[in-house]
Amino acid sequence: MSAARVRLDTATKHLDAPLAVVDLDAFDQNAADLARRAAGRPIRVASKSIRCRYLLERVLRQPGFAGVMAYALPEALWLTEAWAGTDLAGTDILVAYPTVDHTALRALAANEAARRSVSIVIDSAEHLDLVDAALGADHPEIRICIELDVSWRPVLGRDIVHLGARRSPVFTPRQAAVLARAVTARPGFRLVGVMGYEGQIAGIGDAPAGRSLRAPVLRWVQERSARELARRRTAAVRAITDHVELEFVNGGGTGSIETTGMDSSVTEVAAGSGLIGPTLFDNYRRFSPAPAVLFALPVVRRPSRRVATVFGGGYIASGPAGADRLPSPHLPAGLRLRDIEGAGEVQTPVVGRAADELRVGDRVWWRHTKAGELAERFTEYHVIEDDRVSRAVPTYRGEGRCFG
Incomplete structure (x- = not known):
């Protein structure tokens, strides 16, 4: 019997299965490796990959980590309330998926502490309309982050191919500037950030097991996508900052920390899965998280x-x-x-x-x-x-x- 299995079985012998464990040594080792890979850029922790407040709090107190990328506005409000009066009070929380939750928006508007630290993502003026409809025309200032579409769209023959997640419709620097002007022109909103998740790089391993022929194709696609994105994102950020000063530009994910970090327009990276080490992240050349x-x-x-x-x-x-x-x-x-x-x-x-x-x-x-x-x-x-x-x-x- 392997030493790893003996350790797990012995440590949990007093517990009935099914059960789940977190190996804290592996978790901390993964956190340190993410910070190393980020090379000084702060890491915003993707809470959807954690979903455990104890682990979120632990990693946020480690060097190299700052802020939370939440996946729901009610979650962000709950974390804000839970951390009030602690050393994590005021933690910057970005809700990285658009919300249409009127109840949560009203709760955000009524909570001064949350309004100072929570930002919500938008990708169209329609999202601003929805906030106004939920809160009324004279609502308090809401922090806004614009999401860019950071997929790759190469032209193959007569067709444009979309490689990446289908998220924001804001693709070009001009589209980003138009939306930025719409935000800054509306009372009750403050544009503070820009984000983009390059899933075609961050979420697909470049060394897939048993697929030796696919690996070089993936690397070719990812390298060219990263180069195109660096130029376009830089231009989009420049177009936005012609109208407003940003607090952050977020990019990447566990699988693309190095390439995202090479983009000088990015001020922080996002990561979460690399702390846990699920099987989806076994197939990368640059890193190998421990199963935590x-x-x-x-x-x-x-x-x-x-x-x-x-x-x-x-x-x-x-x-x-x-x-x-x-x-x-x-x-x-x-x-x-x-x-x-x-x-x-x-x-x-x-x-x-x-x-x-x-x-x-x-x-x-x-x-x-x-x-x-x-x-x-x-x-x-x-x-x-x-x-x-x-x-x-x-x-x-x-x-x-x-x-x-």
């Missing part, structure tokens, strides 16, 4: 000598449906899912050489494909320090919070 969050499922059946069945397991990650969205058996090594069944709603069979030795009551340790979504399955993470569980900390779910 794992979950254990108990063996409940032995249908045959070469098959062991665990309880639960159907924790499928978001994104394009495919095998790479399934959870992966991690320990003991040598297990795999059955193609015909995959990960089940209440039971999951595993096969492989290690399955022969599993017994009812044993544990199989797993990794999730994406960083934050596991926290929607568990109400708490058991924190492993050295070789023992030091405490249990609630996830967002464990604190009764579900932000979508």
Whole structure:
């Protein structure tokens, strides 16, 4: 039995599975590596990849990290309230996805402390109209961040190809300047930032396992996309700052910290998944995060000598449906899912050489494909320090919070 499996099993032997753990040594190691890769640029922590207040607070207190990239306005308001009166009071929080939540907007307008530290993202004047409709014409000043479309749109023959996430319609520097003027001309709004997530670089590993022919194509695309984006983003920021002084320009993600950092127009980078080390980030050349969050499922059946069945397991990650969205058996090594069944709603069979030795009551340790979504399955993470569980900390779910 491997030392890693012995450590996990021994540390959690007093707990019943299913359970989830965070290896604090690995988490801190990943944080230090992200800060190293950022080379002095502050890292805004993407909360959707964490979804655990204890872990957010821990990393925000480490060198190199400043601010939160939240995914919902109610979440940002909750964090602001939770951190009031602590050393994290006033933490800069960017809600990086547009909100149409009238109740949350009214709560933001009524909360002076939140209005000083929370910014909401927009990508059209329609978002400003919605805020006015929710709050009335004379609402207090709301901090605004413009999101740029930082995908790559090369021309192939007669066609324009869109490579990247479908997010903002603001693509050109001129479009960015027009929207910036719209914000600054409207009472009740203050433009403070610009952001853009280059998913075609940050979210796709450039060394995909078992796909040696695809790797050089990916690198070619990503290198050219990064060069085009640096020019266009710089021009867009320059066009915006002709009208207003910005507090921040945010870019990147865990997978693109180095290339994003080469863009002189960017003042900070975003990262979150690199703290957790899910399987989606196994396929990069430049970095290799340690698996910091794992979950254990108990063996409940032995249908045959070469098959062991665990309880639960159907924790499928978001994104394009495919095998790479399934959870992966991690320990003991040598297990795999059955193609015909995959990960089940209440039971999951595993096969492989290690399955022969599993017994009812044993544990199989797993990794999730994406960083934050596991926290929607568990109400708490058991924190492993050295070789023992030091405490249990609630996830967002464990604190009764579900932000979508």
